[in-house]
Amino acid sequence: MTLLYIERLSHNFGGLRAVQDFNLELQPGELVAIIGPNGAGKTTVFNLITGVYIPTEGRIKLNGEDLIGHKPHEIISRGIARTFQTIRLFKELTVLDNVRIAHYSRAGYSQWDALLRLPRFTGQEDRVRREALELLDIFGMADLAEATSKNLPYGQQRRLEIARALATRPSLLLLDEPAAGMNPAEVERLMETILWIRREFQLTILLIEHQMRVVMGIAERIKVLDFGQTIAEGTPTEIQNDPRVIEAYLGEEAA
Amino acid sequence: MEFYIQQTLNALQVGSVYALIALGYTMVYGILTMINFAHGDIFMVSTYIAFFFSTMLLGALAGLNPILAFVATLLVAMFGTALLAVIIERLAYKPLRTAPRISAVITALGVGLFLENFMVAFKPVGPAPRFLPALIPAINYNIGGVTVSTIQIVIILVSALVMILLDVIVRRTMVGMAMRAISWDKFIVPLMGVPVDRIISLTFALGASIAAVGGTLYGMAYTIDPYMGIRIGWWAFISAVVGGIGNIRGAMIGGFILGFVEIFTPVFLPSTYRDFVAFSLLLVLLIFRPTGILGRPMAQKV
Amino acid sequence: MNRVFWNRWGLILILLLIFPLTILLPRFGIINPYIDLVLKYIGINIILTVSLNLVNGYMGEFSVGHAGFMAIGAYVASLLTVWLFPRAAGPFLFPVALLAGGVAAGIAGLGIAFPSFRTRGDYLAIVTLAFNMIIKSVLENLDAIGGPRGFMGMEKLTTLWWVYIWVIITVFLARNYVFSNFGRGVLSIREDEIASGLVSVNTRQVKVLTFVFSAFLAGIAGGLFAHELQFINPRSFTILKSTDMLVMVYLGGIGSLGGSILGATVFTVVMEGLRTVLQQIGISQEWRLVVAPLMLILLMIFRPYGIMGLREFRFLIPRKERPEALNEFRKQIHASKGGKEALT
Numbered sequence: 001m002t003l004l005y006i007e008r009l010s011h012n013f014g015g016l017r018a019v020q021d022f023n024l025e026l027q028p029g030e031l032v033a034i035i036g037p038n039g040a041g042k043t044t045v046f047n048l049i050t051g052v053y054i055p056t057e058g059r060i061k062l063n064g065e066d067l068i069g070h071k072p073h074e075i076i077s078r079g080i081a082r083t084f085q086t087i088r089l090f091k092e093l094t095v096l097d098n099v100r101i102a103h104y105s106r107a108g109y110s111q112w113d114a115l116l117r118l119p120r121f122t123g124q125e126d127r128v129r130r131e132a133l134e135l136l137d138i139f140g141m142a143d144l145a146e147a148t149s150k151n152l153p154y155g156q157q158r159r160l161e162i163a164r165a166l167a168t169r170p171s172l173l174l175l176d177e178p179a180a181g182m183n184p185a186e187v188e189r190l191m192e193t194i195l196w197i198r199r200e201f202q203l204t205i206l207l208i209e210h211q212m213r214v215v216m217g218i219a220e221r222i223k224v225l226d227f228g229q230t231i232a233e234g235t236p237t238e239i240q241n242d243p244r245v246i247e248a249y250l251g252e253e254a255a
Numbered sequence: 256m257e258f259y260i261q262q263t264l265n266a267l268q269v270g271s272v273y274a275l276i277a278l279g280y281t282m283v284y285g286i287l288t289m290i291n292f293a294h295g296d297i298f299m300v301s302t303y304i305a306f307f308f309s310t311m312l313l314g315a316l317a318g319l320n321p322i323l324a325f326v327a328t329l330l331v332a333m334f335g336t337a338l339l340a341v342i343i344e345r346l347a348y349k350p351l352r353t354a355p356r357i358s359a360v361i362t363a364l365g366v367g368l369f370l371e372n373f374m375v376a377f378k379p380v381g382p383a384p385r386f387l388p389a390l391i392p393a394i395n396y397n398i399g400g401v402t403v404s405t406i407q408i409v410i411i412l413v414s415a416l417v418m419i420l421l422d423v424i425v426r427r428t429m430v431g432m433a434m435r436a437i438s439w440d441k442f443i444v445p446l447m448g449v450p451v452d453r454i455i456s457l458t459f460a461l462g463a464s465i466a467a468v469g470g471t472l473y474g475m476a477y478t479i480d481p482y483m484g485i486r487i488g489w490w491a492f493i494s495a496v497v498g499g500i501g502n503i504r505g506a507m508i509g510g511f512i513l514g515f516v517e518i519f520t521p522v523f524l525p526s527t528y529r530d531f532v533a534f535s536l537l538l539v540l541l542i543f544r545p546t547g548i549l550g551r552p553m554a555q556k557v
Numbered sequence: 558m559n560r561v562f563w564n565r566w567g568l569i570l571i572l573l574l575i576f577p578l579t580i581l582l583p584r585f586g587i588i589n590p591y592i593d594l595v596l597k598y599i600g601i602n603i604i605l606t607v608s609l610n611l612v613n614g615y616m617g618e619f620s621v622g623h624a625g626f627m628a629i630g631a632y633v634a635s636l637l638t639v640w641l642f643p644r645a646a647g648p649f650l651f652p653v654a655l656l657a658g659g660v661a662a663g664i665a666g667l668g669i670a671f672p673s674f675r676t677r678g679d680y681l682a683i684v685t686l687a688f689n690m691i692i693k694s695v696l697e698n699l700d701a702i703g704g705p706r707g708f709m710g711m712e713k714l715t716t717l718w719w720v721y722i723w724v725i726i727t728v729f730l731a732r733n734y735v736f737s738n739f740g741r742g743v744l745s746i747r748e749d750e751i752a753s754g755l756v757s758v759n760t761r762q763v764k765v766l767t768f769v770f771s772a773f774l775a776g777i778a779g780g781l782f783a784h785e786l787q788f789i790n791p792r793s794f795t796i797l798k799s800t801d802m803l804v805m806v807y808l809g810g811i812g813s814l815g816g817s818i819l820g821a822t823v824f825t826v827v828m829e830g831l832r833t834v835l836q837q838i839g840i841s842q843e844w845r846l847v848v849a850p851l852m853l854i855l856l857m858i859f860r861p862y863g864i865m866g867l868r869e870f871r872f873l874i875p876r877k878e879r880p881e882a883l884n885e886f887r888k889q890i891h892a893s894k895g896g897k898e899a900l901t
C-alpha cells in the first residue's frame with residue numbers, strides 16, 4: 001500500500017524548469033531524504049505536494065486520492081503536514097495558539113456555536129486545548145504555552161514548528177531543512193526527536209536537509225536533485241559512493 | 256460629428272491633467288511600492304500656490320507679458336509643491352520605511368485629509384471656490400464648428416511636453432536609472448553606491464512638481480477649492496491604477512482613459528453617475544486584472 | 558463571597574446593575590441631553606471600532622471603506638422604520654430594523670471578501686475604497702431615498718439603553734469569535750497567510766466570516782447612528798468617516814477589544830472636548846477636523862500598535878483562557894500522564 005505516489009512531476013517558473021520528471025513512492029513508515037545543492041528544486045517539490053503551487057505536469061496521490069488542484073488546507077486536512085526552511089511560526093501569537101491554530105480543520109464546531117458559546121463549542125474547545133497542551137507537554141514545552149512564540153530560543157522555535165505540524169494529525173510529515181542553523185548538540189537532539197516522533201505518531205517522513213550527518217544518520221533512502229532533475233537514488237551508502245553525487249553535491253563540500 | 260470632436264478635445268484637456276497627477280502616484284509607487292494617498296491634496300495645494308503667487312504678481316506688475324507671468328507662476332508652483340512633498344516625505348513617510356507597508360499608506364491617507372481640512376480651516380484659503388487671475392488671454396477659435404481655446408491648447412501642449420520630458424528623464428538619465436534600480440531592489444541598490452534617500456526625495460519632488468504643472472493648468476481653466484484634492488485626486492489615482500500603477504507610460508494612458516470616461520459618461524448617463532462609472536471601472540479592473548493595463552505582476556515568495 | 562464566584566458572575570452583575578442607570582439617568586435629567594448624546598456616540602463608535610478592528614487589527618487586512626457598510630445599515634434600517642413599520646410599533650420593531658440593516662451590510666461584506674482572496678494590503682485598500690465611493694455614489698443617485706439631499710423622518714429610537722445593549726452584544730459576540738477556532742484563524746492570516754493554509758486553516762472561509770461579521774456590526778452601528786441623528790445623507794458616510802474609524806482602531810490598539818473600547822471612548826471625548834475648548838478660546842470649529850488626521854499620522858509614526866496593541870483586558874478574556882485556568886489544565890495533563898514516556 002503506497003502512501004504517497006508522485007509521477008512525472010514537473011514545474012516551470014516562467015521559462016525556468018524548477019522541477020522535472022520527479023518520481024517518488026513512499027511506503028508507510030519510511031523515512032526518505034531529498035538532498036541537492038541550493039536551487040535544485042527541493043522546496044518546490046514540497047510546495048507542489050502541499051498545493052502552494054499547481055504543477056505544470058504530473059500526478060500526486062495520497063492513499064490513492066489525487067491531490068492536484070486542491071487548496072493547501074484541504075491537502076493538509078488529508079494527512080500531510082510540513083515545516084518550513086525558514087521558520088514560519090505565527091510570531092506574535094502564543095505557543096499554545098500556534099498549536100491550536102493547527103486544529104482548525106478538526107475543531108468540530110460551527111461559527112454559530114462559537115459566536116453564541118453553545119455547549120458544542122465549550123466541549124470541543126476543551127478538547128482542542130487539552131490536545132494542544134498534551135502535545136506541547138510531549139515536546140517539553142507545556143510550561144511555555146503562554147509565551148509569545150517569537151521570544152523562544154531558535155531551537156525551541158524549530159521544535160514548536162514540528163509540534164504545530166503534528167497537531168494537524170498527519171500521516172506524512174514533510175520536514176524542510178529542520179537542522180538549518182542548529183549547533184551540533186541541537187542537531188543530535190533533533191535527530192532523536194525525528195526518530196522518536198516517527199515511532200510515536202506512526203509517521204512517514206520526507207526530509208530535505210543539507211547537513212549530511214542528519215541525512216546519512218537517519219534516512220533510509222535518499223534522492224538527489226540537481227537543476228530540477230533526479231540524478232541519483234538509493235541507500236545512504238550507495239549515495240555516498242555515487243560519482244555523480246560526489247561531483248554535483250558532495251564534491252562541493254569535499255573541495 | 257463636430258460634437259464628438261469637441262468632446263474628444265475636452266477629454267484630452269481633462270485627461271492631460273489626470274495624467275500629470277497620475278504620474279506622481281505611479282512614480283512613488285514604482286520606487287517605494289507605497290500608495291501616496293496624499294498626492295491628490297498636494298495637487299490641491301499646488302493650485303493655491305499658483306493662485307496666491309499669480310494674484311500677487313499681477314497685482315504688483317499689471318500688464319506683465321502673459322507668457323512670462325505664466326512661466327513664473329508655473330515655476331513657483333512647481334518649486335513650492337516640490338518642497339512641500341519633500342517635507343512630507345521626510346517627516347511622515349521616512350520614519351515608516353521599515354514599518355509594515357500599510358502604516359505608510361494609512362499615514363498618507365492622514366496627510367491628505369490633514370492638508371484638505373487644514374486648507375478649509377485656514378482663513379486665507381477657506382472652503383469657497385476661487386478663480387486664478389487670467390494668466391493667458393482666453394481666446395476662442397472656431398474651426399469648422401469646433402471651439403478651441405488658447406487655454407485648451409496650452410494645457411494639452413504643456414502636458415505633452417512635460418510627459419515627454421519625464422519619459423526621457425526616467426529612461427535616459429542616471430537619476431532615472433537609479434529610480435528604476437531602486438524600484439527593483441531596495442536592499443541591494445544602496446550597496447552599489449546609489450544615494451537612496453536622495454533619489455526617493457527627488458522622486459517625491461519630481462512627482463509633486465509635475466502635479467503642480469497640472470495644478471496650474473487646471474486652475475487656469477476651472478475654479479479651485481480645497482476639496483478638489485479628493486475629487487480630482489481620486490480620479491487621477493484611478494488613472495494610475497488603470498494604466499498599471501508603477502508604470503509611467505501606463506499612468507499617461509490611464510489619465511486619458513479617465514478623461515474620456517469623465518467627458519463621455521454624461522453623453523449616456525446623468526452626469527451624477529460619473530463617480531459611479533469611474534470607481535466601478537476601478538473595482539472591475541482590480542478584480543480581474545489587478546496589475547492594470549501595463550503593470551507587471553507581483554511575485555509572491557513562499 | 559469568594560473569588561471564584563466573582564470571577565464568574567462579577568462582570569455580569571456589574572453590567573446588569575448599570576443597565577437601569579442607562580434608562581433612569583437620561584429619563585430624570587440626571588445627565589443632560591448633551592452628555593446623553595456623547596455617551597451614545599461613544600457606544601456607536603465602540604461598535605464601529607470593534608468592527609474595523611476585526612478586519613484591520615485582527616486579520617491584518619486593510620479596509621478603508623467601512624463607512625460604506627455603515628451607510629448600508631443606516632439606510633436599510635431607516636427605510637424600514639419610516640416606510641414599512643407602523644409608527645406605533647416603531648420602538649418594538651427597532652431591533653428588527655437594525656438587524657435587517659446589519660444583515661444587508663453583511664451581504665455587502667461578502668462582496669468585499671471575494672476580492673480579498675486574491676489581493677491584500679494596499680490593493681485591498683483600493684478595493685474597499687472604491688466600494689465606499691460606489692456606495693456613496695449610488696445613494697446620491699437614488700432619488701427615491703432622497704438622493705444627495707439625504708433621507709429623514711426617522712423617530713429618535715436610539716436611546717442610551719439600546720446603545721448599551723448593542724455594545725454589550727457586539728463585544729460579547731466579538732470576544733466569542735476572537736477566542737475561538739475562527740478567531741485564531743483570523744490571527745494566523747495576519748501573521749502569515751501562506752503558513753496559515755499550510756496548517757489546515759481554510760483562509761477563504763475565515764475571510765468570508767470575518768468580513769461578513771465585521772460589516773454586520775458596522776451596519777448595526779449605522780442603524781443606531783441614523784436613528785440618533787434622524788437624518789442621514791450620503792456625505793455622512795465618506796472616506797472621512799472611515800478615517801475616523803481608522804483613528805479609533807489605531808489609537809486604542811490593533812487586535813484588541815479593550816483597545817477598541819478605549820480608542821472609541823478617548824477619541825469621542827477628545828473630539829467633543831475640542832468642540833468646547835475651541836468655542837471657549839474663539840477658534841473656528843473647522844480646526845477640529847484637522848485633529849483626527851494629525852492624530853492618525855502621529856500614531857502611525859510613534860505608536861503604530863496603539864495603546865493596547867495586541868493585548869487584552871483581563872475581564873475580556875474568557876475564563877478558561879486566563880493564565881490561572883491554563884495552569885490548572887497543565888497540572889491535570891501532567892498528572893494524568895504519570896510515567897508515560899515523554900520526549901526530552
